[in-house]
Amino acid sequence: MPVGTSWGRYPPVAAQAVVPLRWRDAQLPTLESYMLAYGNGRSYGDSCTNAGGTLLHTRGLDRFIAFDPSTGVLRCEAGVLFSEIIDLIVPKGWFLPVTPGTKFITVGGAIANDVHGKNHHRAGTFGEYVRRFELLRSDGARIECSPDENAPLFRATVGGLGLTGVITWAEFALQPISNPWMAIENRRFGDLREFLQLSAESERDFAYTVAWVDCAAPATALGRGVFMRANHTPADTCSGPAAPRRRLTMPFTPPLSLINTASLRAFNALYFHRRRPQNEIGHYDSYFYPLDAIGDWNRIYGPRGFLQYQCLVPMADAQNSMAALLDEIRRSGSGSFLAVLKVFGDRRAAGILSFARAGATLALDFPNHGQTTLDLLERLDDVVCAAGGAVYPAKDARLKRARFERYFPNWTAMLPHLDPRFSSGWWRRVMEQ
């Protein structure tokens, strides 16, 4: 993808300048327009775009600074990719403390979106492992932030969507592993009640839990899916599958989305009924990053792009709210192959605008069919809002101010920390500026 686009390629972005950053000791350029750090463009909506402004491309800040293999503390520049970190640390017996479903994100992006993964119920978000970072502000100030030092700015920057300045480097703690493999258990479930039950009983013994849900299932099978739970394999496991071979790449953008009601129903039914072992050993790469094996997979949705929707509803009424969401999606005939369900843990959020909180989360893609899609997402928002839930800004492309304020009731705590020269398409939209 060209620098400056978002992963969902929606909304389309008007012209924006791109300034590459290469040295962490350099000053920011003096600009008339608003600035925004842009890492590897894996945010789905417009939180990584800045129409009419300037993107500070951070991928040139890709140096490691220090790594202590005895403690697992890593310090690196903000443009280093998770994939580059993994290549370095796995052979030394370490793994990322938290990882989302793609390894092609930068450290700066991971902090700015306070990303979560399949181990949220136990480990929380990436921001909880950040020990320190340097924030470069438009006035030239360099501010080191940690949970103890400049703590309010730390909490505004973790999950702060790049609105407080540019992170130049960060230091964070890794988790030890014995080998690159995962012990995985797969369990089919027939409905949401079963999903919640499986989730509750797996939390204690499994570091990672996640479920695939059939979002195209008929009303009688609403909420069916496959629950997948896993742990890193113990030290006495001395063999397992190799890392997946060369990745494929979607070589072009088809003129129309290849995802439609028919292909969706067929795929999902096949996927649900596919025979899969109850227990298996997998390589971490295919376990955590199955979609990374297909380069530029976002092209499958055609030139109009897609909207990803990730929401969360509180546990108290999770079964009913989630059923209402799935029913709306089923009736729309839209949705994606990979709809994901997960129960988050109850932890103190690392950042003011952190998304992850106690509750059940659902994430899926919708091909962009214009107003029809926007109307559907609005109906989903009605359910989420009534339940007292939230929507994930990293994936959002259409939220309005009233809803944003409901989902992030503490958002005004951000105001004193915003850098006056920084902004994003997402921020101007939710602020209705």
Place this chain on the structure above:
Amino acid sequence: MRKILIIGATSAIAESTARRFAARGDALFLVARNQVRLQAIADDLKVRGAPRAAIATLDVTDFAAHSAVIEQAERELGGLDVALIAHGTLSDQNECQSSVDTLRREFDINAISTMSLLTELANRFAARKQGTLAVISSVAGDRGRQSNYVYGSAKAAVTAFASGLRQRLAKVNVDVLTIEPGFVDTPMTAAIPDKGALWVQPTRVAAGIVDAIDKRRSVVYLPWFWRYIMFVIRHIPEPIFKKLKL
């Protein structure tokens, strides 16, 4: 583990090449003007696997300092197996046309300093009868063109110098590699707009450099297709060439 000296180590191609050396466990001595940035690169290379990454600052137009820097590199690493000369500036052709001072400065940086460093290194490597001298020249040196003939003629001098040096040092088992990159997307070329299909990332050039050193090649075009592009450009007859705007 090899012992490798890199001059112009903060350039994007040099840094990318150094990462490949570091991942293989080579010891590195890095030379450039900016100490803070050299240190940032050295720290990175150590994390990536370099058992040593020492630094020294040098302005290559300070000719009197060349010998001392090379000596320092040999002392710190305990000898040298490979030297990569990667420094350079993309001269502003218009400025060079209007100012002889600029022309001479560009030649000092891109040609004379390189030949001076190669001379110092060649004598030391010849005495030990082993090692590789790798120098980044440019496809621009293959034929002078109106758009950048000052930069091009400086690189032509480097290419011819390296060719002669290669012949001389072949007798004492020392390799001389001439690296001719085409269009590479680096900070040096950041001002050039509308980069087309011929442009590549420095990582690709870095992989080609390491491979060419390993295979003891003499001249390498990076990427390979530049050998054929430049073959064609060199063979355009002058009457036609004069009418073109290359």
